[in-house]
Amino acid sequence: MSAPPNDVRHGQHSRDSALPAPERGPRTALDPRRPAPGRQDAALAVEWAAALAGHARRDGAADATSTHGAGSQLDGAVTLLDRHEVPGYVADLIEHAHSEVLFLLAGPAQPEDQDDRLIEATLRAATRGVRFTSTWSPDLLATYAARVGEQLRAVGRIRQSADLPTRMIVVDGHTAVLPLDAGDLAQGALAVRTPALRHLVTGLIEEVYDDATPPVHGARPSRQAH
Numbered sequence: 001m002s003a004p005p006n007d008v009r010h011g012q013h014s015r016d017s018a019l020p021a022p023e024r025g026p027r028t029a030l031d032p033r034r035p036a037p038g039r040q041d042a043a044l045a046v047e048w049a050a051a052l053a054g055h056a057r058r059d060g061a062a063d064a065t066s067t068h069g070a071g072s073q074l075d076g077a078v079t080l081l082d083r084h085e086v087p088g089y090v091a092d093l094i095e096h097a098h099s100e101v102l103f104l105l106a107g108p109a110q111p112e113d114q115d116d117r118l119i120e121a122t123l124r125a126a127t128r129g130v131r132f133t134s135t136w137s138p139d140l141l142a143t144y145a146a147r148v149g150e151q152l153r154a155v156g157r158i159r160q161s162a163d164l165p166t167r168m169i170v171v172d173g174h175t176a177v178l179p180l181d182a183g184d185l186a187q188g189a190l191a192v193r194t195p196a197l198r199h200l201v202t203g204l205i206e207e208v209y210d211d212a213t214p215p216v217h218g219a220r221p222s223r224q225a226h
Contacts, residue, residue: 045200046166046182079191083112086177086189091117093171093191095124100131101171102205106164107137110185119144123151132156133205135212137164159212168201176201 081089094101101122112118126132132155136144141160145152152158166182176198181187192198 077193081189083186083188087112087115087118091121094121097125097130097171102133103169104164105136105140106167107139126154135159135209160215161212170202
């Protein structure tokens with residue numbers, strides 16, 4: 001598994017120039033017959049990420065010695081992750097975070113949720129002052145609150161929603177990790193460092209957070225979650 005390249009040079013070629021950003025329509029009043037804006041944006045972000053992966057694979061195909069398997073660096077801005085590599089990769093990103101982490105943690109529970117590296121890295125980062133903004137599905141929030149108890153209070157701004165579009169995370173405004181298929185996490189994920197896609201994912205996470213609700217018993221999970 002390739003380590004999160006937090007020291008990627010700013011001058012590296014960005015795939016944004018090869019793949020123009022899809023247009024994002026204005027936010028309108030919610031119509032219950034239509035997908036929520038957050039879900040539409042999530043689909044847009046995932047579609048864009050998949051296009052980046054395909055573009056990078058095609059570029060690499062010209063090199064006979066190139067093998068772009070799971071966990072491989074497709075180019076300076078894109079890393080393809082096998083499903084089982086995602087927890088360790090994301091935990092490493094959080095472990096090395098300096099300022100801010102934003103994420104959505106949608107249910108249902110996945111086998112990877114039993115990997116303690118993610119929650120342990122999150123708690124350590126929060127302890128050293130990294131700011132967290134996150135929205136969880138209620139079942140996963142209750143599960144983690146039961147596992148770590150009062151420690152979860154340290155994890156910044158927490159809200160919950162039963163209608164999260166998918167799972168995604170942005171670390172330090174530098175690297176975003178999102179699934180290749182929003183409805184099938186088994187397909188793996190993509191870590192991207194292209195500015196426009198990072199901006200889209202960051203805006204989506206913030207929008208979903210704004211529309212979500214605080215957990216019961218206040219803004220943080222309480223001891224009653226045990």
